[in-house]
Amino acid sequence: MRDLEETLRDAVQDLADDAPHAYDLAGAARVQGRRIRRRRHAAAALAVLAVVAVPFVWSRPEPRTPVVQPAPTPSVTVKASIRPLPDFLVRTPYRLPGDAVVTMVTIPSTVIEDGAQVSGPNTYVALDRDAGRYRQLPFDESLAAMSPDSDRLAMSPDGKRFAAEVARNEIGVLDATGRRLDTLNVDTHDRVGADPVWSPDGSRLLMPTDGGFAVYETSTGEVRQFADLDISSLCSDFCSFSWLPNGHEIAAPREDVSEPQGESIPDRIESVIVYSADTGKRVRSIPMTGVPVGNQAWSPDGSSVLIREEQGIRVVDAITGIPRGKRMAGPDAIYLSDGRILGYGSSFAQVYAPDGTLLEEYRMPRQFTGGMTLTVARS
Amino acid sequence: MRQSLEDEFTAFVTERGQALLRIAHALTGDRESAQDLVQGALAKAYARWPRIHTDAEAYVRKIIYNDRASAWRRPARRNEVFVADVPDRAAEHRHDQDVTDRLTVRDALLSLPARQRAVLVMRYLEDRSVEETAEALGCRPGTVASQASRALAKLRDMVGDRMTSMGGAR
Numbered sequence: 429m430r431d432l433e434e435t436l437r438d439a440v441q442d443l444a445d446d447a448p449h450a451y452d453l454a455g456a457a458r459v460q461g462r463r464i465r466r467r468r469h470a471a472a473a474l475a476v477l478a479v480v481a482v483p484f485v486w487s488r489p490e491p492r493t494p495v496v497q498p499a500p501t502p503s504v505t506v507k508a509s510i511r512p513l514p515d516f517l518v519r520t521p522y523r524l525p526g527d528a529v530v531t532m533v534t535i536p537s538t539v540i541e542d543g544a545q546v547s548g549p550n551t552y553v554a555l556d557r558d559a560g561r562y563r564q565l566p567f568d569e570s571l572a573a574m575s576p577d578s579d580r581l582a583m584s585p586d587g588k589r590f591a592a593e594v595a596r597n598e599i600g601v602l603d604a605t606g607r608r609l610d611t612l613n614v615d616t617h618d619r620v621g622a623d624p625v626w627s628p629d630g631s632r633l634l635m636p637t638d639g640g641f642a643v644y645e646t647s648t649g650e651v652r653q654f655a656d657l658d659i660s661s662l663c664s665d666f667c668s669f670s671w672l673p674n675g676h677e678i679a680a681p682r683e684d685v686s687e688p689q690g691e692s693i694p695d696r697i698e699s700v701i702v703y704s705a706d707t708g709k710r711v712r713s714i715p716m717t718g719v720p721v722g723n724q725a726w727s728p729d730g731s732s733v734l735i736r737e738e739q740g741i742r743v744v745d746a747i748t749g750i751p752r753g754k755r756m757a758g759p760d761a762i763y764l765s766d767g768r769i770l771g772y773g774s775s776f777a778q779v780y781a782p783d784g785t786l787l788e789e790y791r792m793p794r795q796f797t798g799g800m801t802l803t804v805a806r807s
Numbered sequence: 808m809r810q811s812l813e814d815e816f817t818a819f820v821t822e823r824g825q826a827l828l829r830i831a832h833a834l835t836g837d838r839e840s841a842q843d844l845v846q847g848a849l850a851k852a853y854a855r856w857p858r859i860h861t862d863a864e865a866y867v868r869k870i871i872y873n874d875r876a877s878a879w880r881r882p883a884r885r886n887e888v889f890v891a892d893v894p895d896r897a898a899e900h901r902h903d904q905d906v907t908d909r910l911t912v913r914d915a916l917l918s919l920p921a922r923q924r925a926v927l928v929m930r931y932l933e934d935r936s937v938e939e940t941a942e943a944l945g946c947r948p949g950t951v952a953s954q955a956s957r958a959l960a961k962l963r964d965m966v967g968d969r970m971t972s973m974g975g976a977r
Contacts, residue, residue: 432912432963433931435905439912440833440932447832448842450824454817456846461853595858615869615945638869639945655946657922661873 510789513777516796518562521555524772524804525779525788526764531555532583532803533562533796550581554604557587565590566606580623583803584630589646591624591633599624599635601644612651614642617660621668621719627705628675628723634705636660636669641678643705654708658682664697666736670720671705673730678705681719699749700735716749718742724762724805732782734761734769741771743784753784765806774800816856819863820849827867833928834875836917844871869943872925908966915965923958926951 516522522530535551552565582591594600599612615638622636633644640656664683684698702711718735725734733746740755761771769780774796779788831841848870859866929940941948
């Protein structure tokens with residue numbers, strides 16, 4: 429008499445033995461892998477450069493590979509009174525309309541590899557809030573392993589700590605001098621946008637992982653891992669997590685699995701799931717069709733949130749997900765302290781009323797063009 | 808990607824491709840799905856090869872297992888194999904009986920939820936420990952143990968009555 433487990437072992441072996449023979453797996457994977465890389469580049473470019481047709485066409489860089497259908501022009505009125513913003517100077521904080529300030533400028537580079545022009549290491553120029561001026565971060569060597577196609581450096585709100593995946597499954601926490609403060613080993617999540625995010629008070633670092641998410645406590649050095657496979661496996665193509673203003677909850681987007689899937693089709697968002705950063709438990713689900721545009725996309729009172737859809741940025745109710753106003757230009761936006769909204773890219777800044785009505789338009793200095801990414805915060 | 812890394816990727820696929828296909832086929836029970844699963848995992852590995860090449864096999868296995876579980880969750884992609892034509896009596900001879908039992912279990916295995924199937928494949932094909940299985944699937948060891956236990960209970964329920972050779976199974 430044989431028992432079930434013995435028969436099961438044989439049955440599994442039989443199944444494995446019936447596998448097809450590997451035929452040019454490497455070649456086929458290469459073709460598909462290059463497509464993924466191109467798509468990542470395009471998605472990253474889309475996220476940081478231009479999601480929609482912003483009015484400043486004279487300096488708008490094009491994504492290298494379009495991955496979405498041409499988007500309808502958002503309801504932004506092109507006005508003649510576009511005011512130029514002053515030039516950027518390293519010796520003083522660069523203030524944007526409202527109470528916003530540029531906290532970091534990420535400058536991309538290209539290198540020639542095997543005869544082809546590919547992305548090289550970034551240069552980071554960050555605001556030293558104590559000194560009231562910008563400094564170039566000495567991270568070239570520390571971040572040498574960073575993949576230029578998807579990674580972004582996460583700066584803590586006080587500008588004193590930085591985090592990035594410096595090697596496979598290794599998050600480095602550094603200070604502004606490049607000193608390694610901590611090394612966090614977690615199974616990082618392999619999606620565009622799944623970068624570490626500092627909590628609003630800078631005391632914790634949220635890291636999307638393959639199995640859910642992890643939270644690093646700066647005070648104790650402890651990393652707590654929370655497992656929920658739905659978080660990673662159902663996350664959308666652009667899998668960007670954010671903290672809610674209360675500093676105790678985090679939000680992760682979830683794709684709409686009922687929609688057709690495919691390499692060439694951007695994932696549709698079905699909802700944003702809110703989890704407790706203290707317990708890892710799911711707190712609630714908010715039906716919405718876009719991904720929150722970072723921590724400062726949540727209004728200070730927590731009642732509404734700015735989400736990035738294919739056609740632009742939109743304000744939605746933070747409880748029901750119901751749209752609250754007109755669509756705005758992107759690619760980035762934050763809530764200002766007075767409840768207005770600042771939308772910005774590397775070539776423009778726009779101030780909107782809480783309902784998405786365009787109030788003011790500004791042109792960024794040409795110093796920021798050329799694929800630079802601005803990190804902006806309320807000052 | 809540098810030529811040396813390209814060569815390394817090719818060598819990895821040449822050396823490990825068949826083993827990965829075996830796992831994928833045990834998970835899917837379908838040759839085309841297995842091929843797609845492995846090819847998709849290798850493509851993701853290729854896209855990040857400079858970063859993951861030192862630990863490529865673990866990376867690819869994890870993607871295979873998780874992509875399979877993820878695909879199972881998507882209604883549009885669901886590719887379940889349902890129990891069909893389970894033999895209702897064992898053959899008279901010992902060997903025939905064993906073969907019949909294995910086919911019965913194989914069909915029942917393919918009807919399990921993807922995550923339970925993944926746990927059984929890791930444990931019974933790859934001989935992975937509970938801890939290793941948990942690490943690969945991104946869950947706690949307790950979850951692996953409970954999934955394995957549930958999966959075996961389901962198998963017993965599904966096949967027990969029809970397997971004459973498994974006296975000690977229930």
